[in-house]
Each structure stands twice: as C-alpha cells, then as structure tokens.
Amino acid sequence: MYQFISAARLPTIHGEFTIHAFENEHGQEHTLLSVGLPNNDDKKIPLIRLHSECLTGDAFGSLKCDCGAQLNTAMQMIQTHGCGAILYLRQEGRGIGLVNKIRAYALQDQGHDTLQANLLLGLPADARTYEMCEVMLKHLGITQARLLTNNPNKLSYLQELGIDIIERVPLIVGVNGHNADYLTVKGAKMGHFIPANVPFVLESIKS
Structure with missing residues (x-):
C-alpha cells in the first residue's frame, strides 16, 4: 500500500x-x-x-x-x-523497465514496431x-x-x-519524423485516441 x-x-x-x-x-x-x-x-x-x-x-x-x-x-x-x-x-517503458526498453529500441532499429518489439522479447504490450x-x-x-x-x-x-x-x-x-510510426501504432494497434488526420501529417513529416 x-x-x-x-x-x-x-x-x-x-x-x-x-x-x-x-x-x-x-x-x-x-x-x-x-x-x-x-x-x-x-x-x-x-x-x-x-x-x-x-x-x-x-x-x-x-x-x-x-x-x-x-x-x-x-x-x-x-x-x-x-x-x-x-x-x-x-x-519506465510502459512498465517493462529501462533495460528492456532499450532492448525493444534495438529491435525497432531493425524494423519492428513498438508493439512487435515488446512481444518479440516475451513482454506485454503494456505492463x-x-x-x-x-x-x-x-x-x-x-x-x-x-x-x-x-x-x-x-x-x-x-x-x-x-x-x-x-x-x-x-x-x-x-510529433516528428522519428516517432511517426510509434504514434501510428499507438492509434492503430493500441486504441489510443489519435486523430484520423495525424497519420497523414506523420507521413508528410517522414517524407
């Protein structure tokens, strides 16, 4: 308590x-x-x-x-x-801790999204x-x-x-070019309230 x-x-x-x-x-x-x-x-x-x-x-x-x-x-x-x-x-790191978050970052550098990275490590999407x-x-x-x-x-x-x-x-x-995919995944896969026009904004930032 x-x-x-x-x-x-x-x-x-x-x-x-x-x-x-x-x-x-x-x-x-x-x-x-x-x-x-x-x-x-x-x-x-x-x-x-x-x-x-x-x-x-x-x-x-x-x-x-x-x-x-x-x-x-x-x-x-x-x-x-x-x-x-x-x-x-x-x-830290949606409850998985700092070290595991850095491990997840390494997987994201290889092309996995933020949700996939956690799951590949055998960790929950949000702990x-x-x-x-x-x-x-x-x-x-x-x-x-x-x-x-x-x-x-x-x-x-x-x-x-x-x-x-x-x-x-x-x-x-x-919102920036480095977190475009991260925010898109939060809206599309994790149910966050990301406005419908944000993915288009993010794509324009990335390009």
Whole structure:
C-alpha cells in the first residue's frame, strides 16, 4: 500500500509546483506535482495527467516518443489553468523497465514496431498498473477531473477508482519524423485516441 511521505515547493521553468512523494512497503516511489490543490478555492475542475516515467524522453529529449513533449505541455497547461496535478509514475517503458526498453529500441532499429518489439522479447504490450493513483488522488481530495490523455485505459482506470471524468483533453504534441510510426501504432494497434488526420501529417513529416 502506498502512503504519502513528504511535500515541498518545486520552482520549474513552467512555474511553481508542489512536489509530493509517495512510497510503498517495498520502497517503490512515485511523485506528484500539483498546482492549486488541495485548496481549490476557485472550485475549478483540476487538469490531471497520469504520466509514466520515460528517462529517454523526459530527461534526454528523445525524439523516438512523445513523452517529453507531453510532460512539458501538461506542466504548462496545468500552470495556465491554475489547478491540477501530474501523477509521475515510476514505471519506465510502459512498465517493462529501462533495460528492456532499450532492448525493444534495438529491435525497432531493425524494423519492428513498438508493439512487435515488446512481444518479440516475451513482454506485454503494456505492463503498467495504476493502483497507486488512488492514494495520490485521495491525498489531494480529487473526485472530479479533466484528464489529459490519449489513452482510453487511463480513462477506465480513473473511472474504476470513482473519479468523475468531466472531460478528456487530447494531448497530441511532439510529433516528428522519428516517432511517426510509434504514434501510428499507438492509434492503430493500441486504441489510443489519435486523430484520423495525424497519420497523414506523420507521413508528410517522414517524407
């Protein structure tokens, strides 16, 4: 079971957040960035982003995915809105871990798509779980949310936790020639909400 450990002020290039640390009995850690919570004096519906750790995208600026762009855009949008949170979940590579993600990258370099690479390694397409979100959301008193996501599974998980999703806010950012196939696969094979016109945009970028 996860529990809240501590919180501190976190000034960033996007503005000031409060960073909250959570840990379970096995020492597994997750963090949460918040603005305007839990004291939501304006009664705004918070913008919420569930963001799984991506070292290559978030820290190194990798163009193979859209993770870094999604994180930075979410931080800016939440600052502009004035009320929201990013649940930063330590489950690298859709839950398969950093080393396995690099192994999957090597297979992608050989021509396999992101889904095929995981399966060739004997790994699930997506091994992420979201049980830790319940403690994190309760910590901030969140019962309603506008969810920043393209992933239908995240909608389902929060609804199962009893969170009233008022709106799904698309987060189509960071599109480039290196992640064109990656985004196409997420839409075509993994059911993500990728607009119908994006594959055409991606093809034009690639060419």
